[in-house]
Amino acid sequence: MFRRLSLRLTMLSVVLLVVLYTITSVAVYTTIRSFVMRSVDFGLREAAYRVMNTAVLTGIPSFGSTGSPQIYFLLVENGSFSTIPDASLAAHVKARLDTVKNDQEFLNYTFAGEHYRIFYVQLPTSGGGSPYLATLLDDSQTVHVLSELQSVIILVGAFGMLGAALVGFILSDRMLQPIRRAWQRQLEFVADASHELRTPLAVIQSNLGIVMEHTDQSVEENLEWLNNAHGEARRLAKLVQDLLTLARSDSERMPIDRKPLDLRDLLLHIQDLYETIADMKGIHLTVRANEPLVILGDRDRLHQLLVILLDNAVKFTDEGGEIELAATRSRNHVTLSVRDTGLGIAKEHLDRVFDRFFTVDPSRSREQSSKGTGLGLSIARWVAEAHGGRIGIWSDGLGKGTTVRVELPFHPKRTTALSVGDPQEPSNNGRKRPV
Numbered sequence: 001m002f003r004r005l006s007l008r009l010t011m012l013s014v015v016l017l018v019v020l021y022t023i024t025s026v027a028v029y030t031t032i033r034s035f036v037m038r039s040v041d042f043g044l045r046e047a048a049y050r051v052m053n054t055a056v057l058t059g060i061p062s063f064g065s066t067g068s069p070q071i072y073f074l075l076v077e078n079g080s081f082s083t084i085p086d087a088s089l090a091a092h093v094k095a096r097l098d099t100v101k102n103d104q105e106f107l108n109y110t111f112a113g114e115h116y117r118i119f120y121v122q123l124p125t126s127g128g129g130s131p132y133l134a135t136l137l138d139d140s141q142t143v144h145v146l147s148e149l150q151s152v153i154i155l156v157g158a159f160g161m162l163g164a165a166l167v168g169f170i171l172s173d174r175m176l177q178p179i180r181r182a183w184q185r186q187l188e189f190v191a192d193a194s195h196e197l198r199t200p201l202a203v204i205q206s207n208l209g210i211v212m213e214h215t216d217q218s219v220e221e222n223l224e225w226l227n228n229a230h231g232e233a234r235r236l237a238k239l240v241q242d243l244l245t246l247a248r249s250d251s252e253r254m255p256i257d258r259k260p261l262d263l264r265d266l267l268l269h270i271q272d273l274y275e276t277i278a279d280m281k282g283i284h285l286t287v288r289a290n291e292p293l294v295i296l297g298d299r300d301r302l303h304q305l306l307v308i309l310l311d312n313a314v315k316f317t318d319e320g321g322e323i324e325l326a327a328t329r330s331r332n333h334v335t336l337s338v339r340d341t342g343l344g345i346a347k348e349h350l351d352r353v354f355d356r357f358f359t360v361d362p363s364r365s366r367e368q369s370s371k372g373t374g375l376g377l378s379i380a381r382w383v384a385e386a387h388g389g390r391i392g393i394w395s396d397g398l399g400k401g402t403t404v405r406v407e408l409p410f411h412p413k414r415t416t417a418l419s420v421g422d423p424q425e426p427s428n429n430g431r432k433r434p435v
Contacts, residue, residue, distance in 0.1 A: 002180050009172040010165060017164045018157070025153045033146055037117075040139055041106055044119035047071045047135040052123075070137055077123060077131035084136060093118065097134050115140045185356075193243055193357075200232040200239070207232075242375040246356065246382070256386050258296040263327045263334060264289035266299065270306050271325065274314065282319035288326040293334050295410055297387055305383040308376040309338040309404050316402070317342030329410060333389070336406040344402055345395040353393055354381045384408070 051073045054065055072084045074093060084090040089111050096109060100120050107118040117139045123131040207229040211222045219226070271287045278285040306325070313323045321341045328335050345353065352358045357374040377393075384391040389408040395401065 002176050002183075006169060006172045006176055009175075010168040013168040013172070014161060014165050018161055021157050021160060025157065029146075029150060029153060032149065036142055036146065040117050040137060040142065041119065043068065044071065044106070044117060044135045044137055047073065048119055048121055048133055051075070051133060051135065072136045074134045074136065075131075076133075077125075078129070093134065093136060097132065100132075109136075114138055115143045188356075197236070197239065200236040203232040204229045204236070239375070242379060245379055246375060256298045256301060258298060258387075260294050261297045261299050261302065263293040263295060263302075263336065264291070266302060266306065267325050267327055267336075270303070270310060273307075274310055278314060278323065281314065281317070282321075283314060283317050284322045286322070286324050288324060291329075293327050293329055293410075295334055295408055297408065298383075301383045301386070305380045305406065306336070306338070308380045309406075312376065313338050313340040313342065313402070316340070332410055333407045334410045336408070337403060339401065339403040341401040344398045344400040345393070346398055347395070350393060350395060353377055354391070380404075380406075 047067055050065060050067045072082070074080065074082045074084060074090060074097070076094065076097075080094060082090040082094075084093065092111055093109065093116075096107070097118070097120055100107070102120075103122045105120045107120060109116045109118055115138070117137050119135045121133050123133055125131050207225040210225045211229075214222055267287050267289050271285060275285055310323070310325065317323060317340045323338070323340045326335075326337045326339070328337075354377045355374075356378045359374040381391050384406050387408050389406060391404065391406045394403045394405075
């Protein structure tokens with residue numbers, strides 16, 4: 001599909017180039033030829049007037065002069081007089097001019113492989129006959145130069161068309177590469193989403209099927225199957241919500257509502273939400289934020305980001321482990337970090353953890369309930385980049401814990417001004433920076 005599209009784009013670009021080149025070339029060639037021929041015709045006309053003034057008016061043809069050694073004349077009046085050195089050429093020219101009907105006319109004439117430009121003008125007469133005067137110039141060199149120019153234009157156009165086709169194909173292929181990659185990611189996304197949606201639906205269907213087979217049993221007796229179906233339904237709802245979030249982010253229809261936000265308050269709020277869960281697993285959860293850190297950000301989205309990171313940390317940290325939430329400030333950015341002493345991630349997986357639907361080996365999680373959808377870190381990356389920041393993950397390997405850092409822009413003066421004045425600011429997503 002993309003190869004055909006590339007060929008079509010190439011053909012379109014070549015056709016446009018040929019049309020533009022043809023129009024330009026014709027205009028240039030016509031302008032040059034017109035200028036040259038006007039110059040030649042002007043010389044012939046001036047030569048004819050000169051001959052008429054000196055020869056015709058005096059009645060002595062031999063006194064006529066064209067004023068140029070390259071221009072000859074032929075005078076026909078009560079006989080003929082010619083300065084053309086070649087008698088055969090003069091006879092042929094006279095025979096041709098005797099057929100002219102107009103009072104004045106420029107003619108092109110070829111004789112013995114040479115090209116001549118002729119200006120013909122009828123003379124006034126009081127008697128019979130049709131006297132006329134003609135000036136003649138051998139412009140073979142001029143015609144040859146114009147012919148060479150025409151050949152060069154055609155040759156350059158042909159090579160240009162071939163070059164344009166080659167360059168156009170290469171450029172169109174490069175231009176389509178991001179679209180091709182995006183299309184491939186879309187296909188993979190649809191395939192993975194279909195697979196992820198099919199799994200919980202199958203579990204729900206199978207468990208409800210068992211319940212329907214046990215119609216003679218009470219609800220309490222079928223509670224295990226109902227709980228399984230309910231759990232998968234909740235997982236399915238979360239998966240659909242994550243898919244919707246990513247789809248909206250891809251279409252840039254997910255707004256970021258930037259307002260002054262104190263990250264330390266947000267971290268303490270997250271600690272309150274997860275402290276009980278951490279205590280139940282025997283995990284020590286701490287927050288390190290020594291000062292208020294006010295940035296411009298979307299509180300709900302940053303809350304979602306921290307919940308994703310902290311949920312992963314709790315999920316993959318065993319009893320007795322530690323999790324630390326921290327916020328530190330540098331000159332122009334704030335760093336949020338979530339560090340745990342949990343199971344860690346193999347180094348070969350670090351480059352792919354932010355890919356959609358990517359999950360590491362199930363052995364990393366010893367509980368089926370820990371299995372995720374593989375979309376959390378993708379959403380976290382989108383939130384960070386939508387704020388003009390970046391996200392990165394580090395781990396020394398399995399069993400050595402994991403650290404996730406999020407860098408967000410920090411502009412103290414701008415944030416202070418907005419805090420004192422109008423808290424509303426139009427959303428202005430920064431450019432994405434690579435991890």
